[in-house]
Amino acid sequence: MDKKYDSLNKDQKKAVLHTEGPLLILAGAGSGKTRVLTHRIAYLIEEKKVAPWNILAITFTNKAAKEMRERVDSLVGSGSEDIWVSTFHSTCVKILRRHIDKIGYDRYFTIYDTDDQKKLIRDCMKQLNVDPKQFKENSILSSISSAKDKLLTPKKFEKQAYEYRDQVVSKVYTMYQDRLKKNNALDFDDLLVKTVEVFRLCPDVLSYYQDKFRYIMVDEYQDTNHVQYIFVGLLASRYKNLCVVGDDDQSIYRFRGADISNILDFEKDFRNAEVIKLEQNYRSSKNILEAANQVISNNYGRKNKTLYTDNESGDLINYRCLQNEQAEAEFMAGEIIKGIESEGRDFKDYAILYRTNAQSRVIEERFILNNIPYKIVGGTSFYQRREIKDILAYLKTINNSTDDIAVKRIINVPRRGIGTTTINKVENYAYNNDVNFFDALCEVSQIPNMTRSSKKVGAFTHFIKVLRVEMATMSLVDLTNEVIERTGYVKELEAEGTDEAHGRIDNIGELISKLTEYENNEEEPTLNGFLEEVALIADIDNYNEETNVVVLMTMHSAKGLEFPCVFISGMEDGLFPSYMSISSGQQEDIEEERRLCYVGITRAKQKLYLLGANSRMIRGMTQYNQVSRFIKEINNKLFDLEYTKPVQDMPNEKTSFRKNAHSFLKSNPYVVKKNANKMPAPGNFTLNYEVGDLVKHMKFGIGEVLAIQPGGADYEVTVNFPSAGVKKLMARLANLKKA
DNA sequence: CGTAGTTTTGTTTTT
């Protein structure tokens, strides 16, 4: 056997060599599970002589899939391109593109994202006269989605809808599903549901894939939902060479239907399943790992395992409660600068993790001010931007005119004088004659009282039809440029002339380059193929750890990643754990948050900061939160108390019952008070300018110094720039030169 | 039909 397998530890090796029959690998955080998976695939191909095309590996993100393929490549040399390594969703799309016609769908279906789903649901509610005040589309959407997860068809759902609300949902669900089919569209849940449907209705198709995928591996098994569980079960039922990898402590997608019992009951589902635990952590320092273990030990119903590491104890954990979210951001910026200047760190060594995407804003503002390069992963992603969705809607309309949602999106964008009254008339006509929206538009002359707008509608449908013909002889980039040109989309933005409009134009340029990239990389680039790729992409897929920038993301997005230094921002009750999880009163909700905390902590290799703010602006309201309960679950011996300085002024008496970091630590027996009040000196450098001087800044140009204040290890300099206004800068970062 | 101005609403997390 090749010596590359010798680098594995005993348990890892056991997992690699166990190739036949069901296998559950309980892989703790940082225990090298990706190494195990890649080596296992290599072993199957090299030593067991399994054909690469007989292997299916399912990962959580496209990024993970790509990485896995690359790593297998470097282990086995070649052949990895024939392995199916992809996410659940892309795997299903691949299967459905070949076989969905067997259950009465068109193989060129489009994929609806959450935005599209919401619009369609709203249309259905309108049609059914469901009061949107009484029934929120979001809650209806999540009911429908969870019904699909459980493989409840509209018919089955109707049968068990006893309550009034369920009956309403049932009506909407039935119509929604019907409209999806008419639009020749599938939503995310459908990708799984329809694949299972194909498998169940067409035994020959199922049989083909069972035989093809003799060896199946599923990563992040703790986050699979019911359909995914059924999907895997169906595929693996013939050979039973199913290897699932997961960690029940890292199950963080319950809100999306993930069912933790899939992993907890694996041994029941597959008798004689082998179970291997990977408990040695190679990632984090002892202190960090111990903190993580302490937090997670407060959960019930876990698989019994304890992570250990041979790594050094490392630094203590830096827990701090700052005055407000601005101070929190400022502190992070300062620490990063310090690390770069005095510890030789790079920007890319740092990750900032938070509970909610909204928290990124303040941090982003601070980083811009301090010239810290950063990248935000998640939130409103590129493909969710209005201008991008608009252009894509044109492409979708050209690609598939039955996609009502896309057509409606662009029918009057840019304005061409087709307003709500016209649209309503066309909509009614479409509904009454059971045709698609675009077809109705084409038959505009049949619709009564439409003399005025029929000309404009005709021009629009003609435009689309022309492009549809031209498409055959054009590249995708040319087609898109043609759309932009002939609609005057960019021209209109130029006329606006605002910063925002220019940003949108830049984004459209970015879309063009993504199209170019797609056309260059793909052997057979098609419009449909591009739209599919776009639909299934997640923001994390574009994250590149090589780029030397600080990365900001939610703890959910950070799963599977690791960084030398990690900040977790917003360690406050009500934010993390979230208000929702506290107020629901359900133990499970808090436990899920705790698992998320465990995920967050275990991302750190060397240095961990847990930060909170005394007050924080949330949705326009200032909130005073208590210290997160998760902080209290960590033994104070692990905190670097030297840096846990007290929060001085409380905002007012009303909030005095809330514990701040200081009073908590004071009342805690573990606390050894050590220089608790000492502020770090302003550092060993001096400023060569003073108040009243003119200074020069890289970005803002020349300005006048209004004030200089010592703050932490640095000076905060207030400068009035004629071009940019008054800015507060950290002296170390701003690199101001006397002018 | 389009616009500007006003009111309401919402936030966990995402393939």
Add this chain to the structure above:
DNA sequence: CAAAACTACG
């Protein structure tokens, strides 16, 4: 605090 939804007017 924003974005979305609504309202009133030309």
